Amino acid sequence: MSSSEPPRSIAGQLFNLALPIVGLNVLSVITLAVDTAMCGRLENAEVVLKALGFATQVVFLLMVAMIGLLVGTVALVARAHGAKQEEQVNHLVAQSTMFTFLVSAFVAVVGWFTAGPIIDALGASGEASQLAVTYLRPLLIFSVFYYLNMLLGAVLRAVGNTKLPFFVALGSNALNVVLNYGLILGGFGWPKLGVAGAAWATVISYAFAVVVTIALLRRGVQPGVTFPLRPRALDAELGRRLFRIGVPAAFDMVVLNAAFLSIIGMLGRLEEVAVAAHGVGLRVQALAFVPGLGVSQATGAMVGNALGAGNVAKAREVVRAAIFMSVAIMLSLGAAIILGERPLLALFDIHEGTRLFSLSAEWMRLLGYGMPIVGIHMGFIGMFRGAGATNTSLLVNVIGTVAIQIPLSWFLGFPMGLGTFGVWAGFPLSFFAKAALGMYFYRRGQWAKTGATV
Numbered sequence: 291m292s293s294s295e296p297p298r299s300i301a302g303q304l305f306n307l308a309l310p311i312v313g314l315n316v317l318s319v320i321t322l323a324v325d326t327a328m329c330g331r332l333e334n335a336e337v338v339l340k341a342l343g344f345a346t347q348v349v350f351l352l353m354v355a356m357i358g359l360l361v362g363t364v365a366l367v368a369r370a371h372g373a374k375q376e377e378q379v380n381h382l383v384a385q386s387t388m389f390t391f392l393v394s395a396f397v398a399v400v401g402w403f404t405a406g407p408i409i410d411a412l413g414a415s416g417e418a419s420q421l422a423v424t425y426l427r428p429l430l431i432f433s434v435f436y437y438l439n440m441l442l443g444a445v446l447r448a449v450g451n452t453k454l455p456f457f458v459a460l461g462s463n464a465l466n467v468v469l470n471y472g473l474i475l476g477g478f479g480w481p482k483l484g485v486a487g488a489a490w491a492t493v494i495s496y497a498f499a500v501v502v503t504i505a506l507l508r509r510g511v512q513p514g515v516t517f518p519l520r521p522r523a524l525d526a527e528l529g530r531r532l533f534r535i536g537v538p539a540a541f542d543m544v545v546l547n548a549a550f551l552s553i554i555g556m557l558g559r560l561e562e563v564a565v566a567a568h569g570v571g572l573r574v575q576a577l578a579f580v581p582g583l584g585v586s587q588a589t590g591a592m593v594g595n596a597l598g599a600g601n602v603a604k605a606r607e608v609v610r611a612a613i614f615m616s617v618a619i620m621l622s623l624g625a626a627i628i629l630g631e632r633p634l635l636a637l638f639d640i641h642e643g644t645r646l647f648s649l650s651a652e653w654m655r656l657l658g659y660g661m662p663i664v665g666i667h668m669g670f671i672g673m674f675r676g677a678g679a680t681n682t683s684l685l686v687n688v689i690g691t692v693a694i695q696i697p698l699s700w701f702l703g704f705p706m707g708l709g710t711f712g713v714w715a716g717f718p719l720s721f722f723a724k725a726a727l728g729m730y731f732y733r734r735g736q737w738a739k740t741g742a743t744v
Contacts, residue, residue, distance in 0.1 A: 300608055307450060317463050338485050340414070341485060354544060358535075358539050359386065359389055361675050363448070364590055365678040366531065368592075382528070384522045389532065401426065427489070462495045466492065466495035567653055570638055585668065585672070589612040593605045594677070613670070627654055666721075686727045695716050
């Protein structure tokens with residue numbers, strides 16, 4: 291941008307940073323859908339899809355440690371970049387890379403020995419259990435590519451470059467589709483590996499993304515950020531800072547998963563078909579939440595940059611713009627879910643007049659009405675993570691989820707006799723408490739002080 295051009299508004303900067311993140315998150319959802327669709331064309335499709343469902347839960351479970359490292363890295367890199375400390379940025383990149391290798395090694399070893407028992411504990415058995423382990427093992431052994439890809443995207447986001455990870459992901463996803471066709475279904479005359487082929491296609495596509503991104507960084511595509519090729523001695527003090535910020539974010543994931551499991555448990559006691567309806571709603575939710583999550587991640591990067599530069603007023607302006615933008619987006623998506631209820635359910639081949647249709651519609655309407663308040667919460671979560679105030683974020687989540695959502699769902703569903711409607715209603719209603727707590731901590735301002743001393 292030339293000096294004669296006016297600087298973009300905070301909202302404009304936020305939008306430009308968030309848009310590629312949204313695209314990247316959508317690509318992740320599409321990749322999973324393509325994998326599932328291709329595996330669905332196998333002869334034993336029903337068992338394979340069941341196995342993939344169980345395996346995906348294990349992958350998410352074993353990703354918790356990496357989520358913590360990513361949140362810590364983004365907070366510290368964003369702050370160092372905002373303070374124009376190029377040497378510190380690259381020290382953080384080098385150290386986070388070393389810690390990523392350690393996390394990957396841990397996941398590979400622990401996952402190898404525990405994947406089978408975990409899958410069995412989740413309820414898989416027989417062929418589904420065997421196929422799930424077959425799918426998981428390549429992913430676990432080569433988890434370093436998946437985790438490095440996540441780390442590189444997080445570092446680039448922290449320094450304000452979200453376009454590079456998006457364009458690399460476009461190429462990686464295209465490669466994944468080609469490899470899936472060849473390795474899952476035996477296309478192009480390749481060996482037909484079935485569910486194992488899906489795992490190898492994923493591993494290779496992530497390795498491709500990592501190699502391309504590192505090569506581009508080594509060529510100076512992102513000024514001020516380099517990627518080390520030689521191992522470095524671990525900085526124990528920095529490691530403690532990274533995980534002090536990241537561990538609460540990891541526990542955030544644990545709390546959210548516990549909440550999802552509690553809802554499924556309650557629905558299962560009321561009506562088994564409601565569990566299936568809940569699964570349909572979660573697929574819609576996964577896509578609908580993507581834009582808000584993109585804004586939240588961009589908010590974290592911009593808040594970290596502003597606090598690193600010592601500009602608390604700008605950080606507050608970013609938060610206000612983020613909440614306004616997130617609410618506007620989520621309001622639009624909520625309206626689309628409510629108004630598009632029938633065509634959306636038709637995509638899942640759910641027929642009107644069935645119990646599954648009525649329950650799925652009930653859950654989707656509740657999701658739609660709750661979307662704006664979720665947008666407020668997402669704006670505050672981005673603020674907390676960007677500032678490194680993840681203990682506050684965890685506190686909000688624990689109060690809103692464990693102390694309010696789970697008991698409220700039980701109370702409305704059972705003592706109040708509202709059944710599935712009551713169980714589901716606890717989810718959007720809990721976000722009113724989370725948004726109120728976010729506003730309280732925002733006004734207190736401790737997050738800005740935390741961010742300056744992280």
